[in-house]
Amino acid sequence: MSDFSRLSLNSATTKMWTLAEVVEGCVAAGIPAIGPWRDRVAEAGLDKAGRLIRDAELRVSSLCRGGFLTAPDAEGQAAALADNRAAILEAAALGANDLFLVVGGLAPGEKDVVSARQRVADRLGDLVPFAAENGVRLVLEPLHPMYAADRALISTLGQALDLASPFDTASVGVAVDTFHVWWDPELKAQIERAGRENRIASYQVCDFTMPIAADPLLSRGYMGDGVVDFGTIGTWVRDAGYTGDIEVEIFNQDIWNTDGNTVIATVKERYAELVLPFA
């Protein structure tokens, strides 16, 4: 019998399910933690979402997601801060210690990545005190560089750690998502650094499938279906001292078209085979 005590299901993996269905699916499968997306929480209503999760005695490994902090104008920045403050409050209400931030890409027509990254740092500084007051850690997620232009100008773990460094470790952490970082030649060194600096807030697993899907957002796959070396990366993350939840987050049209309980069964099988031995 495999030990699923650290496994968490990100709700995007069973994207067609309502939050209630995800909760029910996790309970039925003996998965003790959930990583909900805000749209599914909003659909259920925040109070009811919290109740559903608490009644099921699930941990909330993270809330996805805040971010999109790169607006260049005052109005856009105010809107981004308001949305992220709302996300922080939602995380607190759900009992999620960690709020993922996908920090955003270039503004429309913009080409100045240096300035856009500075705006991420500035908005992060704006948000940290509010996050700290509410007991929520902001989790900087480096995304694969193919998403740099439109989704996240944080492309490497090292860069995420640099951005996090001015802030308290209780308020800003980083995520290691195998899909996004497997290719990074600095990955081992930066995971070690993340451990030393006490920044690893989340370890997410999913595979990088080839060829890349026509919609590159959907090129994620079950562990084992792509090129990611879960043994090596998992060992690095374990040796860096991470003992938290391991969240499975897969965006994949074929998986979304599959019955959620079947998806969960495959997730558990692949987790037991490829992730757990190194956790």
Place this chain on the structure above:
Amino acid sequence: MSDFSRLSLNSATTKMWTLAEVVEGCVAAGIPAIGPWRDRVAEAGLDKAGRLIRDAELRVSSLCRGGFLTAPDAEGQAAALADNRAAILEAAALGANDLFLVVGGLAPGEKDVVSARQRVADRLGDLVPFAAENGVRLVLEPLHPMYAADRALISTLGQALDLASPFDTASVGVAVDTFHVWWDPELKAQIERAGRENRIASYQVCDFTMPIAADPLLSRGYMGDGVVDFGTIGTWVRDAGYTGDIEVEIFNQDIWNTDGNTVIATVKERYAELVLPFA
């Protein structure tokens, strides 16, 4: 009148043209240098290709390309070395000082990027003496991380410089291709380092268009059509001391479907507007 004295046309930009047509197109447009691909050279025949280029008094800014050095077995390694030695001889015969290497990705079914990268380093060590004997510099090209699995396990300029460092600067250099490296948070520092270490062998310009094309190899565009900040990157490359040819290499189905002379006219126009002021 703009100064096109450093402009080079990579033959892949006018992919439908034979080498003779590319040469003719460059001469007609006053472009003084060419970066041929080996398939077009082979089609023309090496001797005739050399003659065509010499008779037209074009410089050969580079030959594309060798590489694919990651075979795990002795037979595959021997084949890769033989092919790369042939490419070195072709470069020498054409008067190309620089041979681009796209180093290759994971072997079929392989997931161990650390070992695969070590094989790149090992094969590079095998090739350098032969390249040096023939007066050819091997140019390590970092490719965008979306090609790490299947084309190039060199994903950043810093990694290329690390790989180059054991070898003489006359024998191993690096390429800065805006398409591949624009997103790198370390780019400024690594271009400065490449200048200090005398490793910049080539500066290639082309844009990164969004959304990414369904075939991600074809997501390249004319300068100005994507997200690349040519002013900033061009200034970094210039300040690093690079004074060589600036090669335009665009893979894009729409551009390939356009008449070559029209493509060249657009290349010149964009080069004059976006690249030349910072060269």
